[in-house]
Amino acid sequence: MPFDLPFGMDLLDLATFLAGLAVFVGVYAVWTAGLQRDPMRARIKSLQQRRDALRTGYIATKRRETPIIKKMDRMGGIRAFVDKLKLLQTSRSKNLSLKLARAGYRSKDALVFYSFAKFLSPIAGVVVAVIVVLGLNVVEKQLYQMATALGIVALGYYAPDLFLKNVADGRRAAIRKSLPDALDLMVICAEAGLTLDAAMAKVAREMGPANPELGDEFMLAGIELGFLPERRQALLNLADRVDLGSIRSVVATLIQTEKYGTPLAQSLRVLSAEFRNNRLMRAEEKAARLPAIMTIPLIMFILPTLFVVLLGPAACQVNDQFIKRFGPGGPGN
Numbered sequence: 001m002p003f004d005l006p007f008g009m010d011l012l013d014l015a016t017f018l019a020g021l022a023v024f025v026g027v028y029a030v031w032t033a034g035l036q037r038d039p040m041r042a043r044i045k046s047l048q049q050r051r052d053a054l055r056t057g058y059i060a061t062k063r064r065e066t067p068i069i070k071k072m073d074r075m076g077g078i079r080a081f082v083d084k085l086k087l088l089q090t091s092r093s094k095n096l097s098l099k100l101a102r103a104g105y106r107s108k109d110a111l112v113f114y115s116f117a118k119f120l121s122p123i124a125g126v127v128v129a130v131i132v133v134l135g136l137n138v139v140e141k142q143l144y145q146m147a148t149a150l151g152i153v154a155l156g157y158y159a160p161d162l163f164l165k166n167v168a169d170g171r172r173a174a175i176r177k178s179l180p181d182a183l184d185l186m187v188i189c190a191e192a193g194l195t196l197d198a199a200m201a202k203v204a205r206e207m208g209p210a211n212p213e214l215g216d217e218f219m220l221a222g223i224e225l226g227f228l229p230e231r232r233q234a235l236l237n238l239a240d241r242v243d244l245g246s247i248r249s250v251v252a253t254l255i256q257t258e259k260y261g262t263p264l265a266q267s268l269r270v271l272s273a274e275f276r277n278n279r280l281m282r283a284e285e286k287a288a289r290l291p292a293i294m295t296i297p298l299i300m301f302i303l304p305t306l307f308v309v310l311l312g313p314a315a316c317q318v319n320d321q322f323i324k325r326f327g328p329g330g331p332g333n
Contacts, residue, residue, distance in 0.1 A: 078116050079109075101241045103168040104213065106220075117160050125156020171213050172244050178211040179246055180279065182218065183272035190265040196254065197225035217242055231258060246275055 093111065100110045129149040182203050189199035200222035208215030217238060224234035232255055239251040253267045 079112050082112050082115050082119075098240065099164055099168065102171070102243050103164050104171055104216070114160060114164070121159050122153060122157045125153040125159075128152050128156065168243075172242065174211055174213045175217065175242060176244060176246060177279075178207060178214045179250075180272045180275045182207050182211075182214055183250070183268050183275065187265045187268045187272065190268065196231075196258070196264070197222045200225065246271075246278075 096114060097111055100106070100114060105114075129152040132152065133145045133149050185203045185206055186199050189202050194202065200218045204215040204219035204222060207218070220241075221234055221238040224237060225231050228234045235251045235254050235258075239248045250268075250271060253271060254264075256262060257264045257267060
């Protein structure tokens with residue numbers, strides 16, 4: 001059924017607009033790929049800023065922020081909007097900061113931008129729902145219109161949370177995958193006589209190109225080990241940021257080593273072997289689930305085709321013989 005396009009547009013205008021949008025997205029993607037830099041450079045810069053912030057907080061006095069510095073803040077407008085609505089003055093701000101840190105966003109502006117996006121996404125969902133339901137007139141029945149509008153608004157409300165959860169899950173999966181190799185390298189560093197913070201810094205530099213997430217966390221943990229008053233708190237911060245069972249086991253082992261003076265290399269070697277065994281068991285578990293997962297696609301897509309290929313010629317021959325015997329002009333008439 002034909003429908004009216006908004007703003008007096010016809011199909012040619014819509015096709016021209018979509019083609020221009022596609023060209024813009026393609027040019028932007030090529031431009032972004034051409035300007036790609038080393039990912040570790042930005043991470044090391046962020047960690048250096050974190051080190052300076054720790055040094056400022058624990059060694060020097062905190063410098064007052066002048067109005068000129070506030071004016072030079074690149075997110076000053078968004079920060080002022082968030083502060084005016086008091087979006088950060090809630091009991092969830094600390095939990096949101098921890099979630100953002102688990103996803104790899106530890107800058108000062110991350111919480112401000114997330115709060116602004118969380119406030120703006122339902123409004124954007126309402127606008128999109130009005131355009132889709134009333135402007136484009138995609139659905140006609142009122143019940144379907146209400147369901148579509150509610151679905152778009154709900155998607156807009158939960159979109160920031162879903163994005164943050166997916167990023168954090170991918171970060172944890174990458175860290176879990178490379179953790180045994182990092183522990184092996186830490187064993188070598190410990191046997192060479194390096195301290196814990198020096199070993200973590202060395203592992204972060206070596207593992208950074210292969211796994212920036214793990215290198216980022218180990219580098220920050222090494223910096224906090226050198227600047228925080230309690231080394232135990234630096235290790236606990238690492239466990240809180242990553243939220244992974246294997247990292248918590250490593251942190252517990254390192255705390256025990258720091259407290260009781262147990263051999264670090266031997267403990268890390270045992271943990272590395274255990275994590276490799278767990279990784280192998282997870283791979284075997286996925287392989288064991290594969291036949292059960294493939295049952296439904298096999299029944300729905302492969303077996304009907306197989307039946308047609310195997311039974312189709314036989315059915316055609318039976319049909320031909322039936323027509324010859326009982327059809328018009330056959331011996332059965």
